[in-house]
Amino acid sequence: MSLKLNGYHNAKLSGQNGTSTNGHANKITDPDIGHRYTYEVLVETVDFIKSRVPFEPVVGIICGSGLGKNQIRHKNASDILYLFSEIDPFTGSLAECLTSPIEISYTTIPNFPQSTVKGHAGSLVFGHLSGLPTVCMKGRFHYYEGYPLWKCCMPVRVMKLLGVTHLIITNAAGGLNPKFKVGDIMFVNDHINIMGFAGNNPLQGPNDERFGPRFPPMNQAYNRTIINLAKKVAKEIGLADRVHEGVYTCLGGPNFETVAELNMLKMLGADAVGMSTVHEVITANHCNMTVFAFSLITNECVVHYETEDEPSHEEVMDVGKQREDSLKQLVTELLKEVFHLGITTRRG
Ligand SMILES: O=P(O)(O)O[C@@H]1C[C@H](O)[C@@H](CO)O1
Numbered sequence: 319m320s321l322k323l324n325g326y327h328n329a330k331l332s333g334q335n336g337t338s339t340n341g342h343a344n345k346i347t348d349p350d351i352g353h354r355y356t357y358e359v360l361v362e363t364v365d366f367i368k369s370r371v372p373f374e375p376v377v378g379i380i381c382g383s384g385l386g387k388n389q390i391r392h393k394n395a396s397d398i399l400y401l402f403s404e405i406d407p408f409t410g411s412l413a414e415c416l417t418s419p420i421e422i423s424y425t426t427i428p429n430f431p432q433s434t435v436k437g438h439a440g441s442l443v444f445g446h447l448s449g450l451p452t453v454c455m456k457g458r459f460h461y462y463e464g465y466p467l468w469k470c471c472m473p474v475r476v477m478k479l480l481g482v483t484h485l486i487i488t489n490a491a492g493g494l495n496p497k498f499k500v501g502d503i504m505f506v507n508d509h510i511n512i513m514g515f516a517g518n519n520p521l522q523g524p525n526d527e528r529f530g531p532r533f534p535p536m537n538q539a540y541n542r543t544i545i546n547l548a549k550k551v552a553k554e555i556g557l558a559d560r561v562h563e564g565v566y567t568c569l570g571g572p573n574f575e576t577v578a579e580l581n582m583l584k585m586l587g588a589d590a591v592g593m594s595t596v597h598e599v600i601t602a603n604h605c606n607m608t609v610f611a612f613s614l615i616t617n618e619c620v621v622h623y624e625t626e627d628e629p630s631h632e633e634v635m636d637v638g639k640q641r642e643d644s645l646k647q648l649v650t651e652l653l654k655e656v657f658h659l660g661i662t663t664r665r666g
Pocket residue numbers: 381382383384435458460488489490491571592593594595630631634
């Protein structure tokens with residue numbers, strides 16, 4: 319059977335020549351786990367990107383809902399889209415902070431999934447941020463779009479192969495912690511992988527040691543030094559009373575949670591809930607990237623039946639728009655500090 323994925327034959331995605339930890343050849347027959355991106359397929363994607371971008375990014379940024387939606391103005395209709403006018407450094411989406419940007423639409427990148435969600439533009443933007451070569455994902459992939467977790471996380475491995483050592487992951491999330499207000503920022507210090515409890519993990523299936531180990535640790539998934547730097551930077555730019563630290567959890571979505579579910583998540587120790595990030599963080603840690611993640615609290619979770627407020631994606635995007643200037647300033651200033659200190663990757 320020959321299925322087509324983004325114009326590339328399934329066979330190309332299912333070579334499965336990764337090393338199995340028990341020494342046996344990987345013979346995949348289960349159709350659900352047999353169509354992953356092999357190392358070689360990702361190299362093909364990376365080669366395409368490298369042929370269009372004249373530098374290697376060291377910083378990767380994944381823009382959350384509402385934080386990566388604006389289209390950069392284009393000079394022509396080709397697959398590489400050059401910015402031609404100067405943009406105010408603190409207006410527009412996070413990607414607009416990049417100087418001399420080169421934007422590549424996901425639709426033109428071999429093997430890349432496509433964005434289907436409002437507020438997720440669907441392109442990679444390359445440029446410099448705080449003087450550092452950076453790639454920014456304007457639009458991420460979610461499980462509820464119909465993508466399996468390994469596919470949602472494919473761009474993380476692409477970034478790794480492009481040279482990215484430090485990944486900044488942003489998301490929009492509902493606040494479970496009663497201290498959190500709409501518009502606050504939560505630096506993620508840990509997560510609860512609820513989808514993983516049921517065995518749904520982006521690393522499920524054959525392990526290719528060229529990416530990372532079969533059994534990666536996750537107890538230091540979020541770089542402590544960067545969280546502390548982010549707190550310092552937040553203070554310096556006047557955000558001290560709007561930032562918190564906390565535990566993020568992700569559900570599959572697309573529906574927002576019931577009152578009973580939210581109360582359960584609170585009891586479990588989650589401070590914010592969203593529909594992304596956890597699997598990206600797992601994939602990034604697996605391949606030895608240094609991770610910093612933060613949530614923009616776009617709504618307060620409704621934990622009482624008497625409350626009539628309802629969350630909506632429109633509200634999520636509106637809050638993203640309102641807070642994007644602060645977030646951009648935070649990321650820009652933080653990056654200066656991170657690379658001044660020279661923080662190394664997890665495994666040296
Ligand atoms: O991509 P993120 O995690 O920032 O988006 C959150 C979760 C849903 O995609 C969306 C709901 O409004 O916001």
